[in-house]
Amino acid sequence: MQPAANDPIYAIPASFRRMENLHIVFWLLKDVGWCMIWKPLGLTMVVPTLSIAVVIAWRTRHLAAELAHNLAIIFWISANSYWMISEFFGFDEVLVWRGVTGKHLAMIPFTLGLLVLAYYYFWQKPRENRTEQVATL
Numbered sequence: 001m002q003p004a005a006n007d008p009i010y011a012i013p014a015s016f017r018r019m020e021n022l023h024i025v026f027w028l029l030k031d032v033g034w035c036m037i038w039k040p041l042g043l044t045m046v047v048p049t050l051s052i053a054v055v056i057a058w059r060t061r062h063l064a065a066e067l068a069h070n071l072a073i074i075f076w077i078s079a080n081s082y083w084m085i086s087e088f089f090g091f092d093e094v095l096v097w098r099g100v101t102g103k104h105l106a107m108i109p110f111t112l113g114l115l116v117l118a119y120y121y122f123w124q125k126p127r128e129n130r131t132e133q134v135a136t137l
Contacts, residue, residue, distance in 0.1 A: 016059060023052040027077070034084040042088065046081045053077050064128065068120035075113030079106040 012020075026049040033042025053074045060066035083106040086092040091102035 016056070019052060020056060023049065023056065026052065030081070030084070034087070037088075039088050042084055046077075046084075050074070050077050050081065064120065064124055068116050068124070071116045072113035075109040075116065079109035079113070082106045082109065 026045050030042055030045035030049050033039070033045060053070065057067060057070035057074055060070055083092070083103050086102040086106070094102045096102060096105065
């Protein structure tokens with residue numbers, strides 16, 4: 001599908017793109033470590049994966065859509081990392097409270113990520129669209 005002639009251009013500096021691409025490599029290495037139960041790899045890759053996600057969110061903080069999605073990614077990586085750690089250290093099946101196990105606590109950051117996106121899509125984005133419509137009339 002070709003963009004319309006009047007579509008705004010969204011450009012990413014090359015240094016940002018390289019960091020995002022490296023972020024994917026670290027993320028995949030973390031998940032490979034988890035999948036293969038290579039604890040040192042999985043645990044080590046949490047730090048660069050989460051750190052780069054925070055840097056990306058910081059760099060895009062002036063764009064509401066980017067910030068919302070990048071914050072959701074931070075929460076996703078946090079939940080995913082916690083879940084991995086809970087399995088590595090054997091408290092994933094430990095009962096915490098009324099049928100809730102250690103790995104279920106990963107739902108807290110997963111839910112926070114969903115709430116950030118819900119706020120953006122149901123509250124912030126509709127107001128941005130109204131502002132754009134008013135400005136173009």
